[in-house]
Amino acid sequence: MKKLILTAAAFALTAGTAFANDVVRMGTEGAYPPYNFLNDAGEVDGFERELGDILCEKAGLTCEWVTNDWDSIIPNLLSGNYDTIIAGMSITDERMETIDFTQNYYPPAASAYAALSSDVDLMGGVVAAQVGTIQADYVAQSGATLLEFATLDDTIAAVKNGEADAVFADKDAIAPFVTEGGDVVWAGDDVPLGGGIGIGVRKSDTELKEKFNAVISEMKADGSLNEMILKWFGDEAATF
Amino acid sequence: MFDFCADPKTLEGLSWLMCYLTTGKHMMFYSSFFVVLALMLIVAPVALAFGFGGAIAARSPIAPLRWLGKTYTSMVRGIPDIVFFLFVPVAMDQGLEYLRYLYKCPHDGTPVWANNEFSVCAAAKLPLSTSPQIWHEVYGFALAVIAFAIVFGAFAANVLYGAMNAVPRAQLETAEAYGMSPAQVRRRVLIPQMWTYALPGLSNLWMILIKATPLLFLLGVEDIVYWARELGATKSQIYDYPHPDWRFWYVLALLVFYLGMTKLSELALDRLSARLSKGQATMAGEAQRKAAA
Numbered sequence: 001m002k003k004l005i006l007t008a009a010a011f012a013l014t015a016g017t018a019f020a021n022d023v024v025r026m027g028t029e030g031a032y033p034p035y036n037f038l039n040d041a042g043e044v045d046g047f048e049r050e051l052g053d054i055l056c057e058k059a060g061l062t063c064e065w066v067t068n069d070w071d072s073i074i075p076n077l078l079s080g081n082y083d084t085i086i087a088g089m090s091i092t093d094e095r096m097e098t099i100d101f102t103q104n105y106y107p108p109a110a111s112a113y114a115a116l117s118s119d120v121d122l123m124g125g126v127v128a129a130q131v132g133t134i135q136a137d138y139v140a141q142s143g144a145t146l147l148e149f150a151t152l153d154d155t156i157a158a159v160k161n162g163e164a165d166a167v168f169a170d171k172d173a174i175a176p177f178v179t180e181g182g183d184v185v186w187a188g189d190d191v192p193l194g195g196g197i198g199i200g201v202r203k204s205d206t207e208l209k210e211k212f213n214a215v216i217s218e219m220k221a222d223g224s225l226n227e228m229i230l231k232w233f234g235d236e237a238a239t240f
Numbered sequence: 241m242f243d244f245c246a247d248p249k250t251l252e253g254l255s256w257l258m259c260y261l262t263t264g265k266h267m268m269f270y271s272s273f274f275v276v277l278a279l280m281l282i283v284a285p286v287a288l289a290f291g292f293g294g295a296i297a298a299r300s301p302i303a304p305l306r307w308l309g310k311t312y313t314s315m316v317r318g319i320p321d322i323v324f325f326l327f328v329p330v331a332m333d334q335g336l337e338y339l340r341y342l343y344k345c346p347h348d349g350t351p352v353w354a355n356n357e358f359s360v361c362a363a364a365k366l367p368l369s370t371s372p373q374i375w376h377e378v379y380g381f382a383l384a385v386i387a388f389a390i391v392f393g394a395f396a397a398n399v400l401y402g403a404m405n406a407v408p409r410a411q412l413e414t415a416e417a418y419g420m421s422p423a424q425v426r427r428r429v430l431i432p433q434m435w436t437y438a439l440p441g442l443s444n445l446w447m448i449l450i451k452a453t454p455l456l457f458l459l460g461v462e463d464i465v466y467w468a469r470e471l472g473a474t475k476s477q478i479y480d481y482p483h484p485d486w487r488f489w490y491v492l493a494l495l496v497f498y499l500g501m502t503k504l505s506e507l508a509l510d511r512l513s514a515r516l517s518k519g520q521a522t523m524a525g526e527a528q529r530k531a532a533a
Contacts, residue, residue, distance in 0.1 A: 023369045023370045024369075025369055030470075031470070031473070033476060033478045033479075034478055037478070037479075038265060038470060039265075039479065039480070040248075040263040040264060040265050040479060040480040040481060041263065041264035041265065042263075042264045042265040042267070042268045043264075046478075064373060066373065066376070068460065069460070072460075076460075078356050078357045078358065079330070079333075079334070079357075079358045080337075080357075080358060080359060080360070080365065083369070098356055151469075151473070153473040153474055153485070156474060157474075157485055157487075160485070176476030176477060176478065177474065177476065180476060180477060180482075182484075202357055202359065203357065204354075204357060204359055
C-alpha cells in the first residue's frame with residue numbers, strides 16, 4: 001500500500017515538473033499603442049511585445065501572447081488564464097496588494113491632459129480616463145468629474161464628441177492623437193505618476209518573477225533596454 | 241493579400257481600401273462571423289434538447305423529477321441572462337480545474353483558493369498552458385455554448401411545456417382508449433402534435449438567440465463585436481493603415497448582418513410553420529385545408 005502511494009506521489013511530482021515551466025502565457029491588452037497593440041496582421045505588436053519576446057528568450061522561457069480586456073486583466077491573471085500582465089501597467093501600492101510586480105522595465109512616465117482647447121478647466125470640468133488606471137484615480141482626487149471608459153480609444157472619442165472636456169492618460173499613449181494634426185491639443189502641465197511599469201505576476205509565482213527580474217537587470221545594465229525605449233517612444237523618452 | 245499591398249503608406253483611394261479590407265486583422269473579423277453562426281447553430285439544438293428534457297421532467301409523475309424540471313425553468317428564467325453568462329463560465333472553469341486538481345496534483349497543502357488567487361498545479365489547468373492558443377479559444381467557446389444552452393434551454397423548456405399542455409386532451413384520451421401506454425401516447429400523439437403550438441414560441445427564442453450572440457464578447461470570445469470595436473478604433477501612424485474613428489461604419493455593418501440574419505430566419509420559420517400546420521386541428525391548419533379545397 002505504502003509503495004503504491006509512493007509511486008503515485010512520484011508520478012504526480014514528475015507530471016507536475018514536466019509541465020511546470022514549459023509555456024509562459026503573457027497577458028496584454030492589445031489596445032494601448034505604442035506599448036501594446038494588435039498590428040494589421042492581427043498579432044500583438046509594440047514595445048512590450050518586442051521586450052517580452054527578448055526577456056523570454058534570455059530567460060529561456062517559451063512565451064505565448066494572449067489578449068484580455070483591461071478591466072478584467074488582474075482577475076484573469078489571478079484565476080490563472082495567463083501568467084503575466086505586460087500591458088503598460090504602472091506599479092502602485094494598491095495593485096501590489098493583489099499581485100506582485102517585477103522591477104520596472106519602463107521608468108516612471110508622465111501623464112498628460114489633452115483637450116479640444118488648451119484652456120479648459122481641468123480641475124472642475126469633466127475629465128475622461130480609462131477605467132482602473134492610475135490616471136483615473138488621480139482625476140477622481142483632483143476635484144474634476146471623472147468619466148471612465150473601457151479603452152483608451154473611447155476616452156479620446158469622448159473628448160472629440162464633447163462628452164468630456166479633457167482626457168487624462170499616459171502621455172506616450174495619447175501623443176499620437178495630439179501630434180498627428182487632429183483637433184486635440186495638450187492642456188495643462190504633465191503629471192508624473194506611478195512607480196514605473198513592471199510585469200505583473202501572481203504573488204505565488206516568485207520563481208517566474210525572479211527570472212524576469214534577472215533579465216531586466218541584465219538589459220538595464222547593457223543598455224539594450226534604453227535602446228528599445230528610444231526606438232518605440234522617440235528620442236525624448238525617459239530612460240534608465 | 242495582393243502584391244501591390246506591400247507598401248500601404250503609398251497607396252491611395254480604391255487600392256488602399258482593397259488592401260485595407262484584406263489585412264490579416266480583417267480576415268480575423270470575417271472569420272469571426274462564422275464563430276457567431278457556429279454558436280447559433282450549435283446552441284439551438286443543444287438548448288432544444290435541454291428544453292425538451294426540462295419540459296418532460298416538469299410533466300413527469302415522479303415528484304423529484306418534476307421539481308427538478310420546474311426549478312430549472314423558474315430559476316433560470318428568474319435570473320438575468322447576463323448574470324448567468326458571467327457566472328456559468330467562471331464557475332464551470334474553476335469547477336473543472338478543481339476536479340482535475342483532485343487527481344492530478346500533488347497534495348502538498350497548497351490551498352487552491354488563497355488570497356484572491358485560484359491556483360491549481362500546471363497539470364490540472366484546463367486547457368494546459370502548453371496547449372496552443374486555439375485550444376484556449378475553443379475551450380472558451382465551449383463554455384459559452386454551455387452557458388447559452390442552459391439559459392435558452394430553460395426558455396425552451398417553458399415553451400415546450402406550454403405546447404404539450406396545449407395539445408387537445410381529447411387527442412390523448414383517444415390514444416389511451418386504443419390501449420397505448422403513457423410512453424406510447426407521448427411518442428406517437430403528444431410530441432408530433434405539440435410542435436405546431438411550440439413553433440411561435442421557439443421562433444421567438446431563435447430570434448432572441450440571434451440577438452444575444454454579441455454577449456459572447458462579454459465572455460472574452462473574440463466575436464464580431466470585439467473585432468468591429470478593435471478595427472473601428474482610431475488608428476495612429478504606428479499602424480500600416482492609419483484612419484480616424486470608424487466604429488460607426490463597423491457597427492453599421494453588424495447592424496446589417498443582424499437584420500439580414502433575422503430576415504432570413506423569418507422566411508425559413510414561416511415555411512416551417514406552414515409545413516407543421518398541415519392537417520392540424522388549428523386555425524392555420526383549417527385555413528390551409530379550406531384554401532386547398
